[in-house]
Amino acid sequence: MTETQGSNPSRRALIGWGGAGLALGAAVAGGAVAVAQSGEDADPVADGMGGAVEFHGAHQAGIATPVQDRLHFAAFDVKTDDREAFVQLLKDWTEAARRMTAGKPVGEGAYGGLAEAPPDDTGEALGLKPSRLTLTIGFGPSLFDRFGLKDQRPPALVDLPKFPGDNLERSRTGGDLCVQACADDPQVAVHAIRNLARIGFGKVAVRWSQLGFGKTSSTTPGAQTPRNLFGFKDGTRNIAGTETDRLDEHVWVGAGDGPAWMTGGSYLVARRIRMNIETWDRTSLQEQEDVFGRDKREGAPVGKAKEHDEPFLKAMKPDAHVRLAHPDSNDGITILRRGYSFTDGTDGLGRLDAGLFFLAYQRDVRKGFIPLQRKLAAHDALNEYIQHVGSAVFAVPPGVRDSGDWWGRTLFSKEA
Amino acid sequence: MTETQGSNPSRRALIGWGGAGLALGAAVAGGAVAVAQSGEDADPVADGMGGAVEFHGAHQAGIATPVQDRLHFAAFDVKTDDREAFVQLLKDWTEAARRMTAGKPVGEGAYGGLAEAPPDDTGEALGLKPSRLTLTIGFGPSLFDRFGLKDQRPPALVDLPKFPGDNLERSRTGGDLCVQACADDPQVAVHAIRNLARIGFGKVAVRWSQLGFGKTSSTTPGAQTPRNLFGFKDGTRNIAGTETDRLDEHVWVGAGDGPAWMTGGSYLVARRIRMNIETWDRTSLQEQEDVFGRDKREGAPVGKAKEHDEPFLKAMKPDAHVRLAHPDSNDGITILRRGYSFTDGTDGLGRLDAGLFFLAYQRDVRKGFIPLQRKLAAHDALNEYIQHVGSAVFAVPPGVRDSGDWWGRTLFSKEA
Numbered sequence: 001m002t003e004t005q006g007s008n009p010s011r012r013a014l015i016g017w018g019g020a021g022l023a024l025g026a027a028v029a030g031g032a033v034a035v036a037q038s039g040e041d042a043d044p045v046a047d048g049m050g051g052a053v054e055f056h057g058a059h060q061a062g063i064a065t066p067v068q069d070r071l072h073f074a075a076f077d078v079k080t081d082d083r084e085a086f087v088q089l090l091k092d093w094t095e096a097a098r099r100m101t102a103g104k105p106v107g108e109g110a111y112g113g114l115a116e117a118p119p120d121d122t123g124e125a126l127g128l129k130p131s132r133l134t135l136t137i138g139f140g141p142s143l144f145d146r147f148g149l150k151d152q153r154p155p156a157l158v159d160l161p162k163f164p165g166d167n168l169e170r171s172r173t174g175g176d177l178c179v180q181a182c183a184d185d186p187q188v189a190v191h192a193i194r195n196l197a198r199i200g201f202g203k204v205a206v207r208w209s210q211l212g213f214g215k216t217s218s219t220t221p222g223a224q225t226p227r228n229l230f231g232f233k234d235g236t237r238n239i240a241g242t243e244t245d246r247l248d249e250h251v252w253v254g255a256g257d258g259p260a261w262m263t264g265g266s267y268l269v270a271r272r273i274r275m276n277i278e279t280w281d282r283t284s285l286q287e288q289e290d291v292f293g294r295d296k297r298e299g300a301p302v303g304k305a306k307e308h309d310e311p312f313l314k315a316m317k318p319d320a321h322v323r324l325a326h327p328d329s330n331d332g333i334t335i336l337r338r339g340y341s342f343t344d345g346t347d348g349l350g351r352l353d354a355g356l357f358f359l360a361y362q363r364d365v366r367k368g369f370i371p372l373q374r375k376l377a378a379h380d381a382l383n384e385y386i387q388h389v390g391s392a393v394f395a396v397p398p399g400v401r402d403s404g405d406w407w408g409r410t411l412f413s414k415e416a
Numbered sequence: 417m418t419e420t421q422g423s424n425p426s427r428r429a430l431i432g433w434g435g436a437g438l439a440l441g442a443a444v445a446g447g448a449v450a451v452a453q454s455g456e457d458a459d460p461v462a463d464g465m466g467g468a469v470e471f472h473g474a475h476q477a478g479i480a481t482p483v484q485d486r487l488h489f490a491a492f493d494v495k496t497d498d499r500e501a502f503v504q505l506l507k508d509w510t511e512a513a514r515r516m517t518a519g520k521p522v523g524e525g526a527y528g529g530l531a532e533a534p535p536d537d538t539g540e541a542l543g544l545k546p547s548r549l550t551l552t553i554g555f556g557p558s559l560f561d562r563f564g565l566k567d568q569r570p571p572a573l574v575d576l577p578k579f580p581g582d583n584l585e586r587s588r589t590g591g592d593l594c595v596q597a598c599a600d601d602p603q604v605a606v607h608a609i610r611n612l613a614r615i616g617f618g619k620v621a622v623r624w625s626q627l628g629f630g631k632t633s634s635t636t637p638g639a640q641t642p643r644n645l646f647g648f649k650d651g652t653r654n655i656a657g658t659e660t661d662r663l664d665e666h667v668w669v670g671a672g673d674g675p676a677w678m679t680g681g682s683y684l685v686a687r688r689i690r691m692n693i694e695t696w697d698r699t700s701l702q703e704q705e706d707v708f709g710r711d712k713r714e715g716a717p718v719g720k721a722k723e724h725d726e727p728f729l730k731a732m733k734p735d736a737h738v739r740l741a742h743p744d745s746n747d748g749i750t751i752l753r754r755g756y757s758f759t760d761g762t763d764g765l766g767r768l769d770a771g772l773f774f775l776a777y778q779r780d781v782r783k784g785f786i787p788l789q790r791k792l793a794a795h796d797a798l799n800e801y802i803q804h805v806g807s808a809v810f811a812v813p814p815g816v817r818d819s820g821d822w823w824g825r826t827l828f829s830k831e832a
Contacts, residue, residue, distance in 0.1 A: 070602075070629070077766070099501060115702040122697055122711055122755075125645020126629075127640070134823070171764070186486075186629040190759050194645075194768060198697050205766030211759055213486070213602040213627065214540075224543070229610075231539020246666075281538055281614050286531040296539055341540075343488070343606050343627055343762055347586070350493070350621030 013394030039106030050129030050184075054100045057399040058264050059252060062134030063336065063343075063361050064241040066181040066220045071212030072189040073270065073357065074197065075140070075175025075392055083147040087412050089203045093137070093179075094406035095112040095195055100192050103130030106199070122198065124191050131185035131381040135192055137407045138268050138394025143176040152411055154258040156267055156356060156364040157395045163377035165387065172272050172390030177208045180359065182338075186211070207347075208390070210272065210357050213339020219336065224309060225299060229275050229341050229354055230385070233293050233299030234321070236307050239336040250334040250368070251361050253398075261410035264398030266361045267282040269369040275355040280385045319381040325372065335360040335368045355386070448767060454818045466545030466600075470554075471517045473815040474680050475668060478550030479752065479777050482636045485597040487628030487684065487756040488605040489773065490613065491556070491591025491808055492620040500564045503828050505619045509553070509612055510822035516608050519546030522615070538614065541607035549599040551608055553823045554684050554810025559592040568827055570674040572683055572780040573811045581791035581803065588688050588806030591623045596684075596753075596775065602627070607655040624806070626688065628756020635752065641715060645691050645757050645770055645803070648708050649715030650737070652723050655752040666750040666784070667777050669814075673722050677826035680814030682777045685751075685785040688758075688806030691771040707797040709736030735797040741788065751776040751784045771802070781809060 053061050079085055096106045107120025110281055144153035181189040181194055190211070197206050216228045223241040225233040230355070239246045248254070253262045280288070289295055293302050293316035301311030301322060316323040327334050338361065343354040362368030469477050482820070496502055512522045523536025554829040560569035595612055597605040613622050632644045637656040641649040655662045664670070668677045696704070705711055709718050709732035717727030718740060732739040743750050754777065778784030793799065813824055 022776065115705075116700050118452065118698055119701050119704070119712065120645070121647075122693070123644075124643045124645050126643065126647065128714070174640060187757065190629065190645075190757075190770075194693065194770070197768065203693070206762050206768060209759070209765070211627070211629065213629070227540045227542065229538075229540050229606075231535070231537075231542065237545075252562050266502075277538070277610065278614070278617070282534055284530075284532050285535050288535070289531075296535065297542070341606075343625075345625050345627075346622050350623070350624060352613065352622060354606075354610070384473070 005047050014126055025144070035166070052102050052130035053134050054401065055098050056402055058401070059399045060134075060396060061101070061264070061399070062136035062180055062182050063251065063266055063338070064219060064239075064247055064398070065132075065182070065239055066134050067215045067217055067338055068134070068184070069215055070185045070186040070189050071215075071259050071359075072181045072186070072193045072209065073212070074179050074181075074193045074209040075207045075270075076140055076177040076179070076197075076200065077207045078143065078176040080203045081146070083145070083412075085203055086147060087408075089200055090405045090408045090412065094265060094400055096195060096199055096402070097135040097192070097407070098400075100125075100195065101130065101133045101135060103128075103133075106195050113171040114194075121194055122191065125188050128185055128188055131183040131188040132190050133181065133183040133192060134249075135196075135267075136180040136181065136396060138180070138303050138396040139408070139411070140175045140176040140177060140392060140394050142174065146176070152259055152261065154262050154395055155255075155259055156262075156366060158213070158366055158370070159393055160365070161370065162374050162375075163388065165377050165383055165388055166391070167387050168391050169389050172208050175392050176255060176395075177204060178268070178270070178394050179390065186213070198332045203344075208340060210390075211344075212342050212357050214341040216339045216341055216356060219338070222308070226231060227299075227354055228339075229277055229343075230288070230292075231296060232282055232288070232294060233307055234292065234294075235325075235337045235339075237327075239334060245399050246334065247336075250363055251336050253363055257363065262395060262397065263331065263410075266363065266396045267360075267365045267368070268359045268392070268394045268396050269365060270390070270392045271358040271388050273356045273358050274353070274387045274389045276385050276387070277354055278351050290317050291321060291385070293317065293322035300327075317381065319379050321376075321380055321382045324376055324380050331374055333368060333372050335362045335372065348357065361396070385399075434779060452583050456555075467545035467548055469548050469550050470520050470549075471514050471816065472818055474817070475815045476550075476552045476597050476812060477517070478552035478596055478813070479667065479682055479754075479812070480635060480655075481548075481550050481598070482657055483631045483633055483754055484548050484550070485600045485631055486602040486605050487631075487773065488597045488599070488602070488609045488625065489628070489775075490595050490597075490609045490625040491686075492593040492595070492613075492616065492625045493623045494559065494592040494620055496619045497562070499828075501619055504825075506824045506828065507822045508615050510617055510816055511553040512611060513608070513823070514816075516541075516547065516611065517543075517549045517551060519549075522611050526772070529551075537805070538607065538611055541604050544601055544604055544607075544670040545597040548599035549597065549604050549608060549797050550596075551612075552596040552684075552812060553822070554594040554596070554812040555827070556591045556593060556808060558590065562592070563828075565827070568675055568677065570678050570811055572669075572674055572782060573809065574677075574782055574786070575808055576685070576781070576809050577786065577790075579804065581787050581793050582807070583798055583803050583805055584807050585805050588624050589808060589809075591808050593620060594684070594686070594808065602629070613619040626758060626806075628727060628758050628773050631738070631756045631770060633753040634759055635754070638724070644755075645693055646696055646704070646708075647757075648704070648710060649709060649723055650708065650710075651741075651753045651755075652715060652745055653743075655750065659731055662750065666779055667752050669779055673779065678811060678813065678827075681712055682779065682812045683781045683784070684776070684810045684812050685774075685776045685781060685806045685807070686810070687774040687804050689772045689774050690769070690805045691804045692801050692803070693770055694767050699801075706733050707737060707801070709733065709738035733797065735795050737772045737792075737796055740792055740796050745775055746791065749784060749788050751778045751788065777812070
């Protein structure tokens with residue numbers, strides 16, 4: 001089906017798409033619709049819920065982009081040993097991602113080119129807005145055991161150590177590849193992952209996937225931090241998409257950081273954190289506030305009035321989460337968080353299987369998540385109420401520069 | 417914790433709630449904020465995404481109410497034999513539901529009354545809008561084996577028969593009670609179920625739960641039907657919340673229909689329908705359209721131009737879904753549908769575990785879902801691509817009339 005994909009939307013597709021499609025056609029042709037830049041100058045308010053986020057850029061969208069409301073995340077296993085076939089898949093995926101993030105269906109036959117063939121697009125997002133969809137690809141450590149890539153594995157892409165308290169399920173851990181789909185409409189995110197999985201049929205298979213129903217982080221300066229399922233605001237001093245200096249220092253891989261192909265990329269740690277909400281809910285307010293080092297109502301650090309007031313760490317208990325995780329307690333370690341709350345039915349014991357799907361981007365995992373989590377896993381008062389049950393780490397390559405570029409070109413192309 | 421719940425919001429809670437809380441306070445006091453009536457005169461456009469749906473009424477909200485975007489549904493097992501304790505739970509739940517649907521936290525100590533006590537509300541919805549939250553309770557057949565209720569079980573509340581092709585999982589089937597939470601913000605729906613589960617601790621336990629990320633039905637007259645995960649519009653001729661005649665004929669239990677306590681109520685069938693999307697996605701457009709009896713782009717019946725055009729059933733294949741399910745093929749059988757798409761990770765075989773959580777309301781299950789499903793299970797071309805894996809049926813009592821009334825009073829109160 002991928003052969004029929006074209007970079008120019010067909011008239012048929014545009015007519016079918018209705019008003020939104022026509023507007024997007026104009027945008028693609030350099031026209032009138034405002035398309036948000038990922039990162040620096042994005043404005044989610046101006047964009048509105050339905051806008052499109054630019055797919056191309058020096059960095060992949062979906063990292064510094066203002067955090068969308070919903071998530072569908074998938075880790076894939078590679079099922080082919082054919083390097084050329086895999087590279088073709090990356091090109092096909094890129095083209096599909098380019099179209100979907102612009103609000104267009106995959107391929108030109110979304111509503112049916114040939115009646116005898118399956119439609120190029122599965123159709124459930126037809127008529128929906130682009131909804132600020134971003135698609136972000138990452139390469140897991142195990143990918144570098146394939147395709148003669150061993151020498152290209154970045155030193156910063158280490159296998160995560162086993163942390164105290166980890167209780168990882170194999171079926172929620174690892175992956176050769178990942179795609180993070182974020183959008184303000186969950187149907188748009190689910191549609192994107194499903195269509196990528198479909199295009200990859202025979203070459204990759206979904207290893208695990210995660211739906212996130214509510215964001216727990218903001219990368220918009222000054223915005224209120226959304227609450228997690230413990231009812232608290234956490235990670236309030238996140239890196240904003242506008243803070244280019246902090247992004248360069250803590251998130252984007254620099255030119256001298258490792259293999260050249262990763263310059264402009266980042267490293268992603270994904271952790272499925274089960275929250276024992278029933279236990280938490282029976283805990284006193286005082287204990288809850290002591291555990292976080294914040295008040296529950298405002299999210300203000302202990303002794304302060306507002307969420308974004310500078311915390312006075314020594315006023316908190318030594319094992320308070322904020323105190324332990326704060327850059328001042330960790331030689332300045334700072335990660336960009338993009339986590340989402342999840343609830344996936346029940347656990348067989350009459351309890352909701354709920355928690356935080358933690359997503360953090362950083363310039364070097366060895367200087368970001370690993371030392372931070374070593375400390376938290378050993379000391380954090382929150383550990384009594386949470387358990388890490390899934391884990392993965394990925395090298396997130398730089399952005400797709402233009403319409404001729406593709407995901408992973410700097411790694412796979414000889415001419416890179 | 418339920419002892420501290422009051423029907424009047426405390427100043428403390430309102431202050432904490434910020435602007436929305438103050439506005440809601442005014443609404444509760446008969447003030448200026450428009451509160452949508454459930455059913456007949458609701459207008460989702462005028463309400464906006466954040467509005468409150470009136471909890472009180474002759475019928476429970478969440479049935480004829482314009483369908484909200486997101487769902488969290490929970491089935492509960494009863495864990496107590498103490499009738500009085502269970503009745504108290506129903507009263508406590510009603511009070512919590514009354515507050516949450518108005519956008520208020522459970523109890524008056526949401527941000528902490530006593531620091532030494534757990535907060536009355538878990539907090540993750542603090543600061544969020546009411547988001548048109550509705551909470552709808554139902555009583556399963558097995559509830560009537562308890563509390564001396566045997567004689568009160570309505571004849572219309574039959575155990576569902578085993579249909580051809582059913583492959584029901586015990587862990588997704590049945591339940592003594594259910595609560596359907598619908599809202600435009602999933603965090604608001606999840607918060608509501610979680611807090612009800614918490615209030616019920618020791619008396620009830622969650623048996624299974626289901627998150628729905630995208631509605632597949634509309635009860636708004638003339639609205640476009642949202643697409644399911646096959647990319648099709650289905651059930652386009654749903655009962656609208658404004659069609660009082662059709663609601664009375666097909667949905668609301670009438671005075672002569674059975675036990676008096678159910679008058680004004682309805683019967684709910686819930687089915688978890690796994691959709692084999694990988695197989696479907698490899699099927700030709702022609703086959704897909706033949707299976708539904710619609711075109712994919714518009715949702716129009718075979719040979720027609722628009723979704724809502726009257727279908728000409730004989731133009732469809734004999735086993736087309738629309739043809740088999742249409743009232744004209746079923747002596748006028750009509751049900752009100754409120755289904756949601758779901759995706760719950762992967763199935764262990766590299767496939768997304770996705771499908772439709774089908775919810776249908778009707779006046780009598782014996783004259784609604786059962787005969788309809790008997791026919792569909794035997795003949796529907798769609799059966800090649802779907803499997804029913806979860807099932808439950810509930811008697812949904814009439815609405816809570818006023819601030820002194822409570823869920824299930826007509827069943828449990830001697831004075832009813």
